[in-house]
Amino acid sequence: MTGFEVNGAHVxxxxxxDTPLLTVLRDDLGLVGTRFGCGQxxxxxxxxxxxxxxxxxxxxxxxxxxxxxxxxxxxxxxxGTPHPVQRAxxxxxxxxxxxxxxxxxxxxxxxxxxxxxxxxxxxxxxxDGNLCRCGAHRRIVDAVLAAxxxxxxG
Amino acid sequence: xTDLPPHVITNPRLGSWVAVAGGxxxxxxxxxxxxxxxxxxxxxxxxxxxxDALALPLDRIxxxxxHTALGPDQGLTAGSLSVLQTGPTLAHVGGVVRALAxxxxxxxxxxxxxxxxxxTLDLTTVEPLAPVAAAxxxxxxxxxxLPDKVLGRPRFxxxxxxxxxxxxxxxxxxxxxxxxxxxxDGWTLRDGSSLASSGTxxxxxxxxxxxxxVGVVGEREADVDxxxxxxxxxxxxxxxxxxxxxxxxxxxxxxxxxxxxxxxDEEGAPGPGSDVVEASYSRPFLAHASIAPSAGLATWTxxxxxxxxHSQGIHGLRDAIAAALDxxxxxxxxxxxxxxxxxxxxxxxxAAFDAVLLARAVPGRPxxxxxxxxxxxxxxxxxPAMTATLRARLEGGRIAGWSHDVWSQGHSARPGYSGHPxxxxxxxxxxxxPLPPSTxxxxxxxxxxxxxxLPAYDVGPRRVVGHRKTDSPLRxxxxxxxxxxxxxxxxxxxxxxxAHTTGADPVAFRLDHLADPRARHVVAEAARIAGWGExxxxxxxxxxGYARYKDRGAHCxxxxxxxxxxxxxxxxxxxxxxxxxxxxxxxARSQLEGGATQATSWTxxxxxxxxxxxxxxxxxxxxPVLRFSETPEVTVHLVDSDAPSTGAGEAAQGPTSAAxxxxxxxxxxVRVRDLPLDPAAIVRAIDALGG
Ligand code: FES
Ligand code: FES
Numbered sequence: 001m002t003g004f005e006v007n008g009a010h011v012x013x014x015x016x017x018d019t020p021l022l023t024v025l026r027d028d029l030g031l032v033g034t035r036f037g038c039g040q041x042x043x044x045x046x047x048x049x050x051x052x053x054x055x056x057x058x059x060x061x062x063x064x065x066x067x068x069x070x071x072x073x074x075x076x077x078x079x080g081t082p083h084p085v086q087r088a089x090x091x092x093x094x095x096x097x098x099x100x101x102x103x104x105x106x107x108x109x110x111x112x113x114x115x116x117x118x119x120x121x122x123x124x125x126x127x128d129g130n131l132c133r134c135g136a137h138r139r140i141v142d143a144v145l146a147a148x149x150x151x152x153x154g
Numbered sequence: 155x156t157d158l159p160p161h162v163i164t165n166p167r168l169g170s171w172v173a174v175a176g177g178x179x180x181x182x183x184x185x186x187x188x189x190x191x192x193x194x195x196x197x198x199x200x201x202x203x204x205x206d207a208l209a210l211p212l213d214r215i216x217x218x219x220x221h222t223a224l225g226p227d228q229g230l231t232a233g234s235l236s237v238l239q240t241g242p243t244l245a246h247v248g249g250v251v252r253a254l255a256x257x258x259x260x261x262x263x264x265x266x267x268x269x270x271x272x273x274t275l276d277l278t279t280v281e282p283l284a285p286v287a288a289a290x291x292x293x294x295x296x297x298x299x300l301p302d303k304v305l306g307r308p309r310f311x312x313x314x315x316x317x318x319x320x321x322x323x324x325x326x327x328x329x330x331x332x333x334x335x336x337x338x339d340g341w342t343l344r345d346g347s348s349l350a351s352s353g354t355x356x357x358x359x360x361x362x363x364x365x366x367x368v369g370v371v372g373e374r375e376a377d378v379d380x381x382x383x384x385x386x387x388x389x390x391x392x393x394x395x396x397x398x399x400x401x402x403x404x405x406x407x408x409x410x411x412x413x414x415x416x417x418x419d420e421e422g423a424p425g426p427g428s429d430v431v432e433a434s435y436s437r438p439f440l441a442h443a444s445i446a447p448s449a450g451l452a453t454w455t456x457x458x459x460x461x462x463x464h465s466q467g468i469h470g471l472r473d474a475i476a477a478a479l480d481x482x483x484x485x486x487x488x489x490x491x492x493x494x495x496x497x498x499x500x501x502x503x504x505a506a507f508d509a510v511l512l513a514r515a516v517p518g519r520p521x522x523x524x525x526x527x528x529x530x531x532x533x534x535x536x537x538p539a540m541t542a543t544l545r546a547r548l549e550g551g552r553i554a555g556w557s558h559d560v561w562s563q564g565h566s567a568r569p570g571y572s573g574h575p576x577x578x579x580x581x582x583x584x585x586x587x588p589l590p591p592s593t594x595x596x597x598x599x600x601x602x603x604x605x606x607x608l609p610a611y612d613v614g615p616r617r618v619v620g621h622r623k624t625d626s627p628l629r630x631x632x633x634x635x636x637x638x639x640x641x642x643x644x645x646x647x648x649x650x651x652x653a654h655t656t657g658a659d660p661v662a663f664r665l666d667h668l669a670d671p672r673a674r675h676v677v678a679e680a681a682r683i684a685g686w687g688e689x690x691x692x693x694x695x696x697x698x699g700y701a702r703y704k705d706r707g708a709h710c711x712x713x714x715x716x717x718x719x720x721x722x723x724x725x726x727x728x729x730x731x732x733x734x735x736x737x738x739x740x741x742a743r744s745q746l747e748g749g750a751t752q753a754t755s756w757t758x759x760x761x762x763x764x765x766x767x768x769x770x771x772x773x774x775x776x777x778p779v780l781r782f783s784e785t786p787e788v789t790v791h792l793v794d795s796d797a798p799s800t801g802a803g804e805a806a807q808g809p810t811s812a813a814x815x816x817x818x819x820x821x822x823x824v825r826v827r828d829l830p831l832d833p834a835a836i837v838r839a840i841d842a843l844g845g
Contacts, residue, residue, distance in 0.1 A: 033306020
């Protein structure tokens with residue numbers, strides 16, 4: 001069994017400890033908000049935060065989460081209130097298909113935690129590991145910038 | 155009776171379009187169209203049209219997904235036609251509903267009366283009431299689907315978790331035309347399905363084999379993934395070198411066998427000769443490269459097969475599945491479920507058929523099949539490589555004759571096109587259902603290879619002809635804008651070439667040859683807003699591209715600002731578009747921004763690499779797309795217009811590529827005619843200039 005925390009709750013999962021964290025989240029824990037895009041660590045659709053560091057959950061074996069704390073996109077609005085980044089993306093309609101958005105929200109939320117004053121160039125650079133095929137990039141950057149003004153967790 | 159919209163005639167039952175759900179008082183009016191949400195926001199725009207047609211507030215409308223057994227057949231969701239085709243249809247449906255169930259207020263009573271209408275009512279037999287004033291249409295309503303997607307709720311096909319779910323994967327061949335020689339003993343049990351747990355230590359993983367089609371199905375996704383990788387390592391294939399020389403695609407496109415697609419041949423159009431200006435342009439093969447791999451969910455029972463798919467055409471898919479497996483189409487049901495953005499005919503239909511083949515081996519259990527990332531990039535239909543040669547005769551600073559020859563494979567291999575199922579696994583089955591060469595949509599539907607090959611300008615006598623290559627080993631199909639991408643890139647690059655030859659300013663030269671006031675307006679506006687003619691810093695350039703999509707759709711002019719050092723960096727795109735009456739202004743802007751941004755990626759980065767045997771663009775490093783820090787600022791300006799609504803999603807691609815190439819020429823004085831405009835192309839162009 002591997003024990004860790006997901007969005008504030010303790011979980012224990014069985015199975016092969018080499019199973020990707022992404023598969024465990026989606027199949028065993030029912031947290032399908034974290035998306036599978038490539039399985040190669042190259043697109044960011046599966047980004048989660050592991051003790052505050054953003055990792056591709058498709059390339060993170062679940063044993064690495066043992067005793068640690070995982071936050072997924074669902075955890076960012078766990079109390080029913082969207083995270084400021086999510087709210088800003090909705091306000092500005094900064095998504096087309098939205099498949100890339102879970103990973104982007106997780107990455108952007110971590111960035112604003114660490115660098116609340118990040119500028120447009122910094123936001124874009126921080127999101128370079130997140131691919132968006134629909135071309136919503138500029139709206140997303142603008143939304144993240146707008147989210148800076150919002151009280152975090154507000 | 156007023157003129158009946160075609161989709162009402164083909165789908166005359168009221169109940170195909172409208173139903174009431176959720177109790178008489180708080181009832182929601184469910185609207186089921188045949189157009190699918192592909193990430194483009196169409197469900198929201200159509201909800202706005204439905205709300206006005208029914209004279210209901212938008213929050214009383216619930217859009218439900220296309221369904222072959224329950225909803226209307228509206229063909230494909232493609233070609234920027236959804237609003238054009240569905241607007242008049244919903245107006246008729248709504249007009250009939252109001253005629254029978256009005257008055258429309260109080261709302262609850264009106265909805266209750268709608269609930270009481272006979273779902274079998276024939277919509278063609280009732281005179282609809284005239285439309286009421288627009289309340290929802292014309293407003294930037296927020297997308298109905300985005301909250302789920304932004305908050306990480308289940309919404310996409312791969313998020314479905316029905317009772318008894320099994321996961322599936324398919325082992326695609328390593329190269330085009332490869333034939334499965336063997337899988338090892340532990341795997342090869344009898345033909346068809348067999349439990350492989352004994353020999354492999356993979357509990358509950360079932361091997362499914364039919365000819366060269368091999369897949370695995372199992373309870374746990376992790377086991378299925380491991381089984382797939384083991385199977386890949388253990389299988390043995392006969393491979394052949396079937397692919398063309400990747401370094402001479404234009405030469406290859408012009409060789410072999412072709413079908414001629416004549417568009418126009420006017421007396422006096424120029425042929426080759428010393429008195430004409432001539433130039434050739436090309437683009438490589440491109441991948442759709444959706445951010446999610448394709449998926450399908452299928453359940454096989456004694457009564458038939460139920461499929462969930464993100465296909466652009468669920469009715470065509472239903473018929474193709476039935477044809478490939480010799481089933482009665484009445485026993486195949488396909489319903490649409492969203493997946494990541496779709497930019498044309500990608501692997502959605504193929505994945506649905508894969509799911510069906512796996513589900514057939516485990517009757518009664520739903521099978522969720524997902525492609526791998528490498529397969530999505532390399533086995534989904536590619537967008538065809540293309541090349542074009544343009545010629546013009548100049549007289550007194552004006553164009554006095556024009557010809558355009560374009561070579562390409564076909565731009566459509568959709569299921570059912572040209573009478574074949576066209577599903578990739580079909581070719582691998584023990585009794586194969588071959589994949590025919592791609593074809594093109596008819597010219598009346600905008601064509602494929604020749605889409606937008608006719609210049610919008612007054613150019614004297616014209617000759618325009620397509621040469622569709624019919625002997626390619628690579629499978630190609632529709633990607634946004636089809637042939638319009640390369641044709642507009644070529645025409646608009648050539649217009650700049652001709653302007654420079656005559657010493658004219660490129661914008662003035664275009665306006666000199668352009669009569670249509672809507673066209674003139676978008677070109678002049680784009681130039682004005684972008685500050686055309688301003689002094690620019692060193693290493694930067696500015697260029698313009700214009701087209702009217704499919705000659706009858708949206709007018710779009712784009713000005714690109716680029717910075718060229720080792721790389722082409724696109725700094726800004728100014729987009730001015732006339733898309734007719736706008737249903738949802740912010741939605742239209744978003745589509746144009748996305749189209750221009752994606753086309754920037756095609757233009758400066760993208761090319762499917764291959765050797766003589768295998769496609770090499772198997773991940774995001776080998777098939778790079780534009781990243782956040784490489785993305786230009788895009789500003790979109792919509793022209794106020796009362797013309798009929800057109801789509802916006804395919805208007806920007808050609809103009810963007812041309813504007814970027816023209817800006818590179820402006821910055822460097824060299825002309826790059828072969829896409830992508832990557833560093834290697836710039837170096838080649840500079841070398842060619844020196845040589
Ligand atoms: S799915 Fe993990 S990085 Fe792409
Ligand atoms: S919105 Fe579709 S990939 Fe980003």
